[in-house]
Amino acid sequence: MEMVPSTMTEMWTTMGSTIASFMFIWAIIRQYCPYELRRYFEKYTHTIMTYFSPYIKISIHEFTGDRLERSEAYVAVEAYLSVNSSKTAKRLKAEMGKDSNNLVLSMDEYEKVTDEFRGAKVWWVASKVVSATRPMAYYPEQEKRYYRLTFHKRYREMITGAYLEHVVKEGKAIKVRNRQRKLYTNSPGYKWPSYKQTMWSHIVFEHPATFGTMALEPDKKKEIIEDLVTFSESKEFYARIGKAWKRGYLLYGPPGTGKSTMIAAMANLLNYDVYDLELTAVKDNTELRKLLIETTSKSIIVIEDIDCSLDLTGQRKKKGGKAMADDEKERKEVKEESSNSGNSKVTLSGLLNFIDGLWSACGGERLIVFTTNYVEKLDPALIRRGRMDKHIELSYCGFEGFKVLAKNYLNLETHPLFDAIDGLMKEVKITPADVAENLMPKSPLDDAEKCLWSLIQALEEAKEEAEAEAEATAAKKVVEQSQDGGGVCSENCLAEKASE
Numbered sequence: 016m017e018m019v020p021s022t023m024t025e026m027w028t029t030m031g032s033t034i035a036s037f038m039f040i041w042a043i044i045r046q047y048c049p050y051e052l053r054r055y056f057e058k059y060t061h062t063i064m065t066y067f068s069p070y071i072k073i074s075i076h077e078f079t080g081d082r083l084e085r086s087e088a089y090v091a092v093e094a095y096l097s098v099n100s101s102k103t104a105k106r107l108k109a110e111m112g113k114d115s116n117n118l119v120l121s122m123d124e125y126e127k128v129t130d131e132f133r134g135a136k137v138w139w140v141a142s143k144v145v146s147a148t149r150p151m152a153y154y155p156e157q158e159k160r161y162y163r164l165t166f167h168k169r170y171r172e173m174i175t176g177a178y179l180e181h182v183v184k185e186g187k188a189i190k191v192r193n194r195q196r197k198l199y200t201n202s203p204g205y206k207w208p209s210y211k212q213t214m215w216s217h218i219v220f221e222h223p224a225t226f227g228t229m230a231l232e233p234d235k236k237k238e239i240i241e242d243l244v245t246f247s248e249s250k251e252f253y254a255r256i257g258k259a260w261k262r263g264y265l266l267y268g269p270p271g272t273g274k275s276t277m278i279a280a281m282a283n284l285l286n287y288d289v290y291d292l293e294l295t296a297v298k299d300n301t302e303l304r305k306l307l308i309e310t311t312s313k314s315i316i317v318i319e320d321i322d323c324s325l326d327l328t329g330q331r332k333k334k335g336g337k338a339m340a341d342d343e344k345e346r347k348e349v350k351e352e353s354s355n356s357g358n359s360k361v362t363l364s365g366l367l368n369f370i371d372g373l374w375s376a377c378g379g380e381r382l383i384v385f386t387t388n389y390v391e392k393l394d395p396a397l398i399r400r401g402r403m404d405k406h407i408e409l410s411y412c413g414f415e416g417f418k419v420l421a422k423n424y425l426n427l428e429t430h431p432l433f434d435a436i437d438g439l440m441k442e443v444k445i446t447p448a449d450v451a452e453n454l455m456p457k458s459p460l461d462d463a464e465k466c467l468w469s470l471i472q473a474l475e476e477a478k479e480e481a482e483a484e485a486e487a488t489a490a491k492k493v494v495e496q497s498q499d500g501g502g503v504c505s506e507n508c509l510a511e512k513a514s515e
């Protein structure tokens with residue numbers, strides 16, 4: 016019976032001394048062994064430990080191979096964890112986002128957070144290795160950052176499949192939400208230096224317009240929003256039907272009806288960048304193609320006042336039957352013409368290729384928007400469905416539109432003067448831009464009622480003008496009729512007929 020405790024004691028002593036010896040050897044190795052030997056030892060200890068551990072680890076490194084760009088997977092995980100870890104992690108670091116004005120939070124080094132997915136628990140650790148070798152003595156130590164994901168091996172399939180897919184998808188969506196959007200332009204006569212990679216220059220896009228602030232019939236507004244959202248969520252659909260993921264919008268209507276405002280609202284709704292393409296600044300079709308290739312996904316490519324941009328219809332007619340003239344001939348023609356004048360030599364066929372030819376080859380999620388005041392001037396080929404899939408007419412302001420503007424500008428939902436405005440709006444045409452201008456307080460003392468009276472006055476003036484114009488037109492008609500009939504009418508007789 017005495018044997019047991021003594022055997023136990025011996026066993027513990029032996030184990031204790033083995034561990035102590037192991038620690039001692041390890042300390043000596045750490046102290047005196049060359050780095051290579053140490054790494055070798057560590058590697059094998061690690062292999063043995065991994066063999067017995069039921070956990071699987073996946074590392075996602077910031078830089079892979081010789082690439083100078085951060086790995087896409089690392090960036091997505093970083094974004095995913097920036098949202099998920101900020102709720103649970105105790106040590107966070109705050110950095111100024113590269114593309115934003117805000118501080119971006121992320122897990123601090125060696126911090127560990129837990130995540131759950133379909134009942135499985137996983138652990139993320141932000142870590143780094145410091146490279147032992149330095150290219151030069153005075154170079155700072157190179158740190159290689161990575162995230163390590165740990166999970167139980169029974170979830171292997173789910174974590175390596177669905178979970179990682181979810182992390183990357185979520186992370187990319189967070190990045191898109193947080194990024195600062197840009198407004199790109201191709202400036203006229205801009206000579207980009209050879210070292211500069213892009214033909215577009217950009218500024219931060221910060222237009223405040225939204226569909227909420229747009230004066231538009233509610234049904235029309237709803238239809239446009241649904242169309243845009245459906246487009247942005249239809250990646251799989253476009254892939255399935257074998258169509259490039261793009262959609263064309265033609266916005267037409269008189270000046271001041273909100274075409275440009277709607278483009279900003281579209282960009283804000285979908286979180287897209289805007290490429291404002293100034294066609295008159297594009298040298299030729301080749302340059303147009305280059306510009307297109309440089310646009311990124313999740314963007315709106317805009318050509319404003321397409322009817323004024325180029326004499327597209329004229330150029331097409333000039334070509335006549337040989338509209339499909341080979342490229343070489345076209346380029347020759349263009350060269351000759353460009354030496355005669357400084358104008359853009361983009362042709363209609365170049366623009367059509369821009370819309371659907373090459374376009375299909377450059378990835379997805381792009382909208383192309385044309386605006387015009389004169390839709391009837393455009394060549395039907397340019398705006399046929401398939402190129403410009405949705406034609407949206409923006410017109411004069413209706414009472415519903417006015418109510419939106421009254422809410423935006425004056426914070427009014429109802430007022431006794433609204434009825435008078437409703438009545439006048441049924442009789443005269445006024446653009447949302449004019450309504451907005453009248454509703455804008457002109458001095459700090461202007462109250463809502465004064466602004467509404469200003470609008471009523473403008474509507475009444477417009478009504479009088481319209482009546483005077485109608486009278487003048489009627490009088491002109493009478494003169495024409497009487498001239499056609501051969502009779503000569505006195506001034507009094509004309510006035511009588513016009514009043515009839």
Ligand SMILES: Nc1ncnc2c1ncn2[C@@H]1O[C@H](COP(=O)(O)OP(=O)(O)OP(=O)(O)O)[C@@H](O)[C@H]1O
Pocket residue numbers: 228229230231268269270271272273274275276277387388447448449451
């Ligand atoms: N539908 C609208 N809703 C809200 N504001 C509008 C609307 N239409 C015009 N506005 C106001 O009028 C101003 C001019 O509108 P916008 O530039 O969008 O007109 P446009 O149709 O593009 O005109 P143009 O044909 O001359 O380019 C905008 O700054 C905006 O404040």
Ligand SMILES: [Mg+2]
Pocket residue numbers: 274275276319386
């Ligand atoms: Mg405009």
